[in-house]
Amino acid sequence: MTVLILTCEEDVTADMVVVHLNAAGVPVVRLDPADLTSTVALSGEYVHGAFRGHLSSAGRLLSLDGLRSVWVRRPGTAAARAAEPSPWLTEEASQALYGMLRGTGARWMNHPDAAMRARHKPWQLRQAQLSGLPVPATLITSFPQAARDFAERYPDLVVKPVSGAHPQDPPRAVPTTRVPPGADFAAVAYGPTLLQRRVAKRADIRLTAVGARMLAARKETVPGDDPEVVDVRFASSSSPWRPADVPPRLGEAVQAYLREAQLSYGAFDFAEDADGTWWFLECNQSGQFGFVEVDTGQPIARTIAEWLAGPGTERARNADRCGTTAS
């Protein structure tokens, strides 16, 4: 039973997980969908009510019956490195690959449907509320008057993009910034804007959830930090990430979120206020974890490897017992 990792070539985070899978003797096939039709090939046959599929990568053949799990770890665009790449070939190759993989019984980290849904910030905020996570008062609007009314009720605001990252190549994160007093908000009419009550934070929290396991880290706000810089990704603070205990009720809410979102991996960002409350900011379904592991020594890569190596679904296990797996 093999773990399939869909990733681009130079992903060191994938390397960290592969090391643990290799050490545990778990078969791994790592491939980049960008190599489809060059060094990666696929085939699937639908005959007499049954499906038999295969992938080959760098001369290695993998039966899709023998798939234990699929890790979608920042894969390249399908067929991007083909001899004659085109949007049409990308569409065909992508549909063929993901269409076949979707029909297997493998477990996903994360399933493409769940991943797509989980990227929607407005949906995240609602899901966090329904799961019982504290959410700072937030407005997403293209009505200037709604923005003005909100700013009157919550004078200390930050603004951030609705969609997370600027769609350029390479993607660039747009920092969360404070809204200056007396802002006019007329420009809101030209693009939906996300305004959120600023949490006066004493620490940033990164909670990495891998299935039922949760590893939290905490980075204290240093008194001398620039109060204008609210986005930890752009801060030059020297305080390191330290392991933190997950408050039990918050942990239950995180698990409820993951269940409803059908995610097996999620990187949650919270802001801890002076009362110790963790305010939900976002959940990135493909968030990095290397920097936390380096600072805290928490075994995140190993935990992911263990999840990927875990028992497959009923269907995959049956195929295994019947000896139909090729690797």
Added chain:
Amino acid sequence: MTVLILTCEEDVTADMVVVHLNAAGVPVVRLDPADLTSTVALSGEYVHGAFRGHLSSAGRLLSLDGLRSVWVRRPGTAAARAAEPSPWLTEEASQALYGMLRGTGARWMNHPDAAMRARHKPWQLRQAQLSGLPVPATLITSFPQAARDFAERYPDLVVKPVSGAHPQDPPRAVPTTRVPPGADFAAVAYGPTLLQRRVAKRADIRLTAVGARMLAARKETVPGDDPEVVDVRFASSSSPWRPADVPPRLGEAVQAYLREAQLSYGAFDFAEDADGTWWFLECNQSGQFGFVEVDTGQPIARTIAEWLAGPGTERARNADRCGTTAS
């Protein structure tokens, strides 16, 4: 409780459904996401664990609490008609609109996640098999040798695109065509190819499923038809679509497919062979139905209108009872 229709301006099929909704006195808001930030605006507030959202279109305000259902009927690209359109604005507007709508309790025809999944032809074929629909022997491959082996077992083949339509603007359907005898298949290595046993058909079947209701139509193959033209979309046959009865076991299989696919609408294409067996070719989750309704007189538009006007979910109904709906 309002029906929201996301569609482009000139969609006559949407018009047909709106006529029935109007006749039944069901409130309808029709908007094109392309008009976001010009004539369409949105706002959503997340405060104290609750969400309150609004959409405005052409001066009409709609509370998202009061949404009965959402019909995704070929909507335009979000913010495409904005004063200064850009990929970034499209991403922000799309995430804001669909992210908010995803958080409501409305019923969807079809939900975006289900729609995305349902477009994958390899997944469709596997789902059809698992649902008990007869599927002609099919191979999707980028291995030339696999194609040659398959052609030896099934000498009478058709070839069709994996992904359905050529991704150009406007989209162009690529016709299904017969594979000439002695084909070499070397080119298969340059792009995944879908080969399928040709069904010697005596009729084409279009089964339109709207929730639990199924309306089937049959178009007989005329003996004089060009046997090289296997794709009914490109045939010049003069035989019209006629209503047909759905065989009970096939109807159960179609319902199983829709349940597993979480689709509330699907246009199924079958080929009927000399024994009367309906062979599954594909299920288009946004398939046209106007031409069938015109030929057969079957009330497809009315059936869709009835589904959209049906009772909302528990959450939406509660909101209705509490009088929080604006329209």
